[in-house]
Amino acid sequence: MTLDERKLQILETIVREYIQSAEPIGSRTLSKNPKMNISSATIRNEMADLEEMGYLYQPHTSAGRVPSGKAYRLYVDKLMTIMELGGILQDEIKSVYSTYMDEFTEAIQRTARLLSHITSYTAFSTAPQAKYLNCKFIKFILLEEMKVLMVLVTKERIVRNYVITLSQPAEEAALTAVSNVLNICLKDITLYELNDSIMDKLDALSEEERELLLEIIPLLKEILVEEDRQKVYSDGLDKIFNFPEFADIDRAKKFIETLNHQTILAHKLTENIQRDLSIQIGEENVEEAFKDCSVVTATYKIDGKPIGTFGVVGPTRMNYDYVVSVLDFLRKEFNAHISRAINNA
Amino acid sequence: MTLDERKLQILETIVREYIQSAEPIGSRTLSKNPKMNISSATIRNEMADLEEMGYLYQPHTSAGRVPSGKAYRLYVDKLMTIMELGGILQDEIKSVYSTYMDEFTEAIQRTARLLSHITSYTAFSTAPQAKYLNCKFIKFILLEEMKVLMVLVTKERIVRNYVITLSQPAEEAALTAVSNVLNICLKDITLYELNDSIMDKLDALSEEERELLLEIIPLLKEILVEEDRQKVYSDGLDKIFNFPEFADIDRAKKFIETLNHQTILAHKLTENIQRDLSIQIGEENVEEAFKDCSVVTATYKIDGKPIGTFGVVGPTRMNYDYVVSVLDFLRKEFNAHISRAINNA
DNA sequence: GTTAGCACTCTACGTTGTCGAGTGCTAACG
DNA sequence: CGTTAGCACTCGACAACGTAGAGTGCTAAC
Known part of the structure; x- marks a missing residue:
């Protein structure tokens, strides 16, 4: 069985809708989507195929379908579109870096705060490695x-x-x-x-x-x-409670515990320091508490050499388009800010 | 109506048991307590009096009774006994301060960690005010x-x-x-x-x-x-999830939010800096998120002048005896540690 | 290949009933 | 007169049950 055009479109729509709603998507709901002009029965057939291929699964019989990690991975690699940030948002970010910051540490801490604020996910940043x-x-x-x-x-x-x-x-x-x-x-x-x-x-x-x-x-x-043993700054820990998938107190506890564990976090954030942007989805994370989270990180550089990272963590059902767009913009802004600071010197 | 000896003893037992169990205490349960040799009916009468006086309340008609803030206040002021810490615990604390710490900041951060670890409550500490x-x-x-x-x-x-x-x-x-x-x-x-x-x-x-x-x-x-704008270090944020009163996700969220708010926290911790030990119970806290918490803080000093604090926060149903004992011991140890560090210099 | 129709499945939710812990009141006891 | 036993009552927790609704897979017809 192959992923033809229509299957792809169905999968994409499911991912998009599920990211929005956090509710399993049924064939009938999907067929009502203006972009879909095929009947729910046909969609059912396609969905059954997609499930067999491992892109979807059902929480239980008679429920709609939910995207699997594999689906998000496909979405992120092939279907997602990075958009340009709105002007207001760009200005907001730029204004943070425009006030000259003498202390590098302060800049990196503020970045975590800013990131959490504009994405509504829990954010963190690492100080540069010595x-x-x-x-x-x-x-x-x-x-x-x-x-x-x-x-x-x-x-x-x-x-x-x-x-x-x-x-x-x-x-x-x-x-x-x-x-x-x-x-x-x-x-x-x-x-x-x-x-x-x-x-x-x-x-x-x-x-x-x-x-x-x-x-x-x-x-x-x-x-x-x-x-x-690198310093990690985090912000917006409480944001995780906004997602229904963390309404379970045990899960929330595990999450907060892990996020308070400097060592784990530092390792997590730097393992992909060689890439400008890195996305780890659900099961791809080795840390137990992140198995149903996605972690997206960006690397900042000095003279082209990567020295630290910042990023967000949230449910696998993350708004990847937006998060990646923000991180990519922020990454460039931050690099520019550092290079200004150094050359000013 | 006056608080006679027997009423006091009943109240004390209720507070003690409730701190242990987190379950409303009924008259029958109480009458089974070896220290009580009066019938459950008598206890019921006394409890009704205590409720009228504002020391107890019922979550609902046919439930047992729960201590009010006023009861905890009385308990803390009159009934509680500060005990000596066990030798092993004393040694554990001393060993933390025995390795000489060059950085004061490190000592104060470690104190928060230690405190959370040995009390199992969320702990924090403030850096000295400049x-x-x-x-x-x-x-x-x-x-x-x-x-x-x-x-x-x-x-x-x-x-x-x-x-x-x-x-x-x-x-x-x-x-x-x-x-x-x-x-x-x-x-x-x-x-x-x-x-x-x-x-x-x-x-x-x-x-x-x-x-x-x-x-x-x-x-x-x-x-x-x-x-x-004082630095506050916290540790054991996740500990709050161990208490059934915070199983409600909204409450947990509020709690974590407040604890991540440096300014609020800094103010909270220093408002009683003039006292060696300070206990604030439930409604006594002005902060919304702490209305059903108790905050216990200790002050550390240099040359007799108070310069910073550390403490714990937990449910009003807190093990005050233990927490106060620990904080008092820790306070003295920490003061001694600082004074050693200075005089060594 | 696509679709309508249908029987089936499963969860969410509201209802109902029972159990047990706890209460307040009353009457009897020492 | 304080203390206690007894009793009727209240209320939450919990399990059992039934229903509604969303969704599915399969089959037969288009």
Whole structure:
């Protein structure tokens, strides 16, 4: 059996209507649709075929049909149309990014809020992974004899602080010397790329300074690992309650639980960081709580390199056309915003 | 009618049992309680009195009785006993604070997690209010010609960064001079107390430096206001689903919505910051979503001054004895932890 | 190949009846 | 006079039952 033109059209209509109504679609309802000028009996036959092919299923005998994950996948891959966002919406998004944001973190948090607001789904965003960030410079501030505050500023204007505990007292001057060496080595590379080339520079340092540097380098690497437990910001957790499929309290509980689990979420959001847009539908999600959800994410980039993501999660019955359109627009706006921020610098 | 000894005992038993079972308590059930050696008929009479006095009510005619807010209030004020925590629990709490935490923010976030974990209620904690923090020092780092990164370190070992945009280019040396003046003026006082005394020091500065300082001071004050939109960390949002009174999806939605509202929450948590422990029961809460919840908060202090809070929220049918015991212990441990951190410095 | 018609299925929903827990009232008891 | 046993009554929870309506699959006719 093949998916001919008519079957496709029927399937598309079912998906569209079901996304709207959340109610199983029956043959009679469908035949009333102005686009359909075939009888309900014919549609019944076609629907039976589509069910056999795995695109539809019935919650129970004598109910209408509901699209399966396979149907949504087909819809998303072949039938969906990305539309241009309305001017008002475009303006709203742009205005968020027009007020200049000094703090990158703030921009990424606001993006989650904006996203949830305009899509009415639960949204989230991830802070950039440390390994992808380009150092601008490192500065050390002596807090106490054995404690040093390291301030790390990246090209993307992300500021991070780390308190480092040393094994022996350090002096202000030595710290300055060490930071100078580090700043030269790290110029325009990521912390991740910091390699042994730094050893060449050791000659310029005094014995004491060298020891200090050798103590600090492993700590830098440690921070990297630490940081990979990535921060995730979410917004609109309550939005999930607007969907009848989550009226069941157990399901809602599982959902909220999972969304509060930073580690799971961080992994979920970055597994497709290589793609500009990624859509995962129902069973395609490995996480138990997302098996009846769809997750759509977009990747943001710096200098063409993907460094973080944002996205929404909602029922599989998601308004994919709209969500994808919004995410694609937002992705471009956000990239533009970052690049403005960096080049302004 | 007066609350005699027997009425009190009956009321106490009802509260205790209802907290356990979440089911209305009937006279027969109560008469079976070993502590009660009066018949169910007598209890019925007493219950009728207690209802008339406003301590109990019936969900419907032929149901048992349920404690009112007034009953919980009486229970909490007069009948409850704070117990000593079990040794294992004490150890668990202490171990969290024994690993030295460099970042204050981390400690406060972990406290929320710990609290939710050991009480099984939704927990939260607030970061300290900027106005209560004691400056240790301020440092400026020149990012670009017109942009300065201000690093603020407090005695409590809280590190904050702010990017400041200047009206005209600044030089490294001028920034150092300005930070020196500020560091002297702010020594051991809070940002909030920063007053005009600073004007006396202006003589020591060059014209250029003076202008810079005058530009930075208002920004400092602005940060103060900004910061008063206080950060709140929460944990165990999903815990609320464990209570049958929140099985209703609308109620759960309202709850999650409110808990995601930083501003409301921040206000809620700090309104009783002057008290070591505060308990708000049901209708005593002004927030709509908390009208059938109880909120218990504890205040943490530095040098005897209250600077922030943490606490839990759950159904009015809350295990007050346990929660208060935990919060009181945690409060003391946390205070001790902070004071260790500061004095170690 | 398409459609009308029909018997069939299953859920949602309202009705009805029963059970049990709990109450208030009254009368009797110590 | 406070306490208690007894009794009639109330009400929600729950199961059983019946009906309405939406939808299906199959068959026969177009």
